[in-house]
Amino acid sequence: MAKRKTIRTIPQERTPIAHQEAGSRVKNFGEVTLGYRLEDSLRESERCLMCPDPACVRGCPVNIDIPGFIARIIDQDYRGAYDIVTESNLLPAICGRVCPQEHQCEGVCPVGDTLEPVAIGRLERWVGDLAIKEGWSSVPYIEPNRFRVGIVGSGPAGIACAADMAKAGCEVVVYEAFHRPGGVLRYGIPQFRLPDDVIDAEIAALTRLGVRIECNTLVGRLFTLEQMLNEMGFDAVFIATGAGYPSFMGIAGESLNGVLSANELLTRCNLMRAGEFPDYDTPLHLGREIAVIGAGNTAMDAMRVCLRLGAENVHCIYRRSRAESPARVEETDHAEEEGVEFHWLTTPVEILGDDAGGVRGLRCIRMELGEPDGSGRRRPVPVEGSEFEFAADMVVYAIGTNANPIIGQTSPLTLNPRGYIETDESLATSMAGVYAGGDIVTGGATVILAMGAGRRAARSMKDYFGIRDTDAIYPAEGQAHPATLFGIDTSERIFARVHLA
Amino acid sequence: MAGTRGSSLGALPMTPAGGGGGEAVVGRIVAREDFSDTTFLLEFEHPAMARAARAGQFVIVMAHEHGERIPLTIADFNRGRGTVTLVIQAVGKTTRQMQHDCRAGGSLFAVVGPMGTPGHIGEAAKVVCVGGGLGVAPVFPQARAFKEHGAYVIGIIGFRNRDLVFWDDRFKAVCDDLIICSDDGSVGIKGFVTDGLGLAMDRHDDIDEVVAIGPPVMMKACAEATRRAGIKTTVSLNPVMVDGTGMCGGCRVRIGDRIKFACVDGPDFDGHLVDFDDLMSRLRRFATDEKQAMERWSQSCRLAGGQESPGGAR
Numbered sequence: 001m002a003k004r005k006t007i008r009t010i011p012q013e014r015t016p017i018a019h020q021e022a023g024s025r026v027k028n029f030g031e032v033t034l035g036y037r038l039e040d041s042l043r044e045s046e047r048c049l050m051c052p053d054p055a056c057v058r059g060c061p062v063n064i065d066i067p068g069f070i071a072r073i074i075d076q077d078y079r080g081a082y083d084i085v086t087e088s089n090l091l092p093a094i095c096g097r098v099c100p101q102e103h104q105c106e107g108v109c110p111v112g113d114t115l116e117p118v119a120i121g122r123l124e125r126w127v128g129d130l131a132i133k134e135g136w137s138s139v140p141y142i143e144p145n146r147f148r149v150g151i152v153g154s155g156p157a158g159i160a161c162a163a164d165m166a167k168a169g170c171e172v173v174v175y176e177a178f179h180r181p182g183g184v185l186r187y188g189i190p191q192f193r194l195p196d197d198v199i200d201a202e203i204a205a206l207t208r209l210g211v212r213i214e215c216n217t218l219v220g221r222l223f224t225l226e227q228m229l230n231e232m233g234f235d236a237v238f239i240a241t242g243a244g245y246p247s248f249m250g251i252a253g254e255s256l257n258g259v260l261s262a263n264e265l266l267t268r269c270n271l272m273r274a275g276e277f278p279d280y281d282t283p284l285h286l287g288r289e290i291a292v293i294g295a296g297n298t299a300m301d302a303m304r305v306c307l308r309l310g311a312e313n314v315h316c317i318y319r320r321s322r323a324e325s326p327a328r329v330e331e332t333d334h335a336e337e338e339g340v341e342f343h344w345l346t347t348p349v350e351i352l353g354d355d356a357g358g359v360r361g362l363r364c365i366r367m368e369l370g371e372p373d374g375s376g377r378r379r380p381v382p383v384e385g386s387e388f389e390f391a392a393d394m395v396v397y398a399i400g401t402n403a404n405p406i407i408g409q410t411s412p413l414t415l416n417p418r419g420y421i422e423t424d425e426s427l428a429t430s431m432a433g434v435y436a437g438g439d440i441v442t443g444g445a446t447v448i449l450a451m452g453a454g455r456r457a458a459r460s461m462k463d464y465f466g467i468r469d470t471d472a473i474y475p476a477e478g479q480a481h482p483a484t485l486f487g488i489d490t491s492e493r494i495f496a497r498v499h500l501a
Numbered sequence: 502m503a504g505t506r507g508s509s510l511g512a513l514p515m516t517p518a519g520g521g522g523g524e525a526v527v528g529r530i531v532a533r534e535d536f537s538d539t540t541f542l543l544e545f546e547h548p549a550m551a552r553a554a555r556a557g558q559f560v561i562v563m564a565h566e567h568g569e570r571i572p573l574t575i576a577d578f579n580r581g582r583g584t585v586t587l588v589i590q591a592v593g594k595t596t597r598q599m600q601h602d603c604r605a606g607g608s609l610f611a612v613v614g615p616m617g618t619p620g621h622i623g624e625a626a627k628v629v630c631v632g633g634g635l636g637v638a639p640v641f642p643q644a645r646a647f648k649e650h651g652a653y654v655i656g657i658i659g660f661r662n663r664d665l666v667f668w669d670d671r672f673k674a675v676c677d678d679l680i681i682c683s684d685d686g687s688v689g690i691k692g693f694v695t696d697g698l699g700l701a702m703d704r705h706d707d708i709d710e711v712v713a714i715g716p717p718v719m720m721k722a723c724a725e726a727t728r729r730a731g732i733k734t735t736v737s738l739n740p741v742m743v744d745g746t747g748m749c750g751g752c753r754v755r756i757g758d759r760i761k762f763a764c765v766d767g768p769d770f771d772g773h774l775v776d777f778d779d780l781m782s783r784l785r786r787f788a789t790d791e792k793q794a795m796e797r798w799s800q801s802c803r804l805a806g807g808q809e810s811p812g813g814a815r
Binding site: 179 | 568745748749782
């Protein structure tokens with residue numbers, strides 16, 4: 001380990017990252033943020049103070065040993081760095097790109113008290129990308145056991161749970177309704193933020209652990225949860241179907257052609273490649289003046305996709321101000337650089353139609369911020385008499401999603417009043433052996449929170465099976481860990497199994 | 502089995518509860534039958550789907566890797582053979598291409614389902630099942646399901662003329678009374694299915710329920726005909742969809758004063774509450790794109806046809 005560093009001795013400036021220039025990138029779907037080079041990573045790693053009690057690890061929803069992997073980079077043991085990251089996170093190339101680090105690890109980094117925090121996300125991405133380039137994968141020795149686990153949904157929560165259960169020796173099958181795996185990573189996040197080949201590489205890593213992925217399978221309708229447990233031989237099931245039932249506002253004009261959800265827009269473009277119509281059969285019928293309602297990451301993605309597909313003007317309409325907008329800071333900045341026009345403190349009251357059933361414009365009203373609401377953000381209230389119209393021929397809703405109803409329709413699971421699946425602390429549902437996590441439990445959240453839920457569910461399943469949890473990185477909260485269990489060191493990383501049952 | 506899977510249809514690991522039989526290849530087309538120059542039947546293997554399918558449900562099909570995802574109502578399923586049957590009208594680029602390319606022994610690139618909430622086959626004692634145009638096939642499993650529930654089933658199926666008639670034998674087998682309608686009177690009664698429905702309502706004054714499947718104008722006319730008599734009328738809506746799982750909202754339809762997603766809330770709805778004008782307008786959403794795709798495809802077929810030897814279809 002290097003000698004003790006202080007805030008004065010480390011490189012003061014955060015190592016910049018290369019971007020595709022805004023003028024050219026809006027004409028292509030290539031990645032916007034280009035990633036660190038080796039020398040960038042080495043320099044940025046030096047900025048880590050190697051805190052003895054690292055806040056960043058606690059700030060990470062899956063508790064990656066951040067100083068540990070950065071120390072390996074400094075030692076030029078890049079493979080070692082990868083192995084440390086993948087102990088907690090199977091998908092570093094994805095999370096390095098899409099995590100809201102400013103609210104997680106980087107948000108609590110002490111370097112950030114005086115300087116810019118260590119660019120943990122960029123380093124994680126660099127490690128993940130290097131692993132893909134070098135063809136590394138962390139496949140531990142796996143001692144198979146007799147348990148079979150079925151996972152519903154191949155998005156981040158499903159993938160994370162699948163990886164942990166496969167490493168624990170279970171036979172794992174992941175079911176995906178679409179024809180390609182990845183869930184929201186595939187249909188939701190555009191190529192310029194998360195290229196397809198990165199998803200492919202990370203999913204390939206999963207299949208190397210022995211996980212089988214079955215696409216074109218709509219669980220609930222093709223077979224039910226009860227059938228999985230009673231007929232198909234699964235000992236436990238993890239439901240990770242996501243939220244993904246898009247919300248609309250219920251204002252006049254929403255049935256007009258040219259009004260669609262961001263989910264639909266993004267699925268058509270990302271998964272079905274409508275941008276390449278008619279070489280691909282899926283149409284989009286892009287507008288020229290596009291209004292996107294909402295200012296979260298999904299809204300930013302939708303707007304930036306529209307610009308790349310050739311929209312003339314893209315407007316972001318949000319009822320609160322920039323400070324309250326839920327998107328990653330980088331995404332809002334990128335959207336602005338690319339020419340999105342922001343209309344803060346504005347909300348639509350009606351979508352105006354033309355004679356042919358299409359959209360000709362929006363009637364909006366100005367808002368101002370009032371008292372804080374339940375979320376702690378100041379509630380937007382309409383300004384009397386401030387209504388105005390502006391021209392648009394396409395309106396995209398990116399105001400959030402509701403719970404997907406299919407599992408609820410087809411099983412006796414207890415749901416909460418909003419349709420999300422009820423679980424206890426361990427993510428167990430009301431059906432024995434059935435766990436649930438990610439957006440279908442919490443409502444729309446982030447990739448890394450869903451992955452954290454997948455890992456938590458995996459831990460609970462291991463408990464349920466009575467197989468020893470060798471995952472010392474992720475101890476259960478509030479549970480005193482004895483140094484040994486039946487004489488075996490609990491932090492030991494061999495994969496022999498002890499059946500408590 | 503890695504990320505990008507060319508042929509993405511893996512066999513389902515269903516433990517064989519019902520015998521199973523021979524080696525089924527999910528998505529393999531085992532039979533094709535042409536009813537007319539636009540209407541054809543595909544029967545494909547999918548034992549798990551055949552087991553799960555119920556009347557009123559649909560599948561989403563992707564014919565090839567660059568294809569779009571199109572919803573098609575299930576026309577029949579055979580649990581013994583482990584097959585599902587679709588009857589397809591070749592109207593747009595995708596369905597025309599399927600008509601051209603799909604042969605027995607070939608495979609669909611992707612097929613997922615059964616989707617949608619199954620039709621509610623309730624206590625109705627006397628039911629009319631109306632099928633017009635592309636709705637003839639999908640109303641068949643509903644008629645059969647009602648029959649299996651012991652209802653008195655009146656079938657009404659409509660075609661343009663005698664040459665386009667199909668499945669009249671199947672309907673005869675499950676209907677207590679079958680009225681065939683043709684536009685030109687060459688078979689059955691002369692007139693639309695609404696005329697047939699009027700006839701049935703004259704003959705029977707104790708109809709509990711009407712199920713009508715077909716083009717939106719037809720379903721709308723049926724719903725108007727029964728509204729006056731106050732007969733419960735169920736229609737099956739087939740709007741534009743992408744995923745079919747409730748995720749995109751493209752299939753939203755106006756039911757009464759509420760917005761529903763046909764894929765998960767339907768596709769069967771109370772015909773008296775459906776806003777058909779809204780549905781028909783939304784079905785025109787991609788009209789210009791569809792035309793463009795169709796023209797381009799027709800042109801590529803002509804080009805390919807010119808280069809190939811006569812009869813050299815793949």
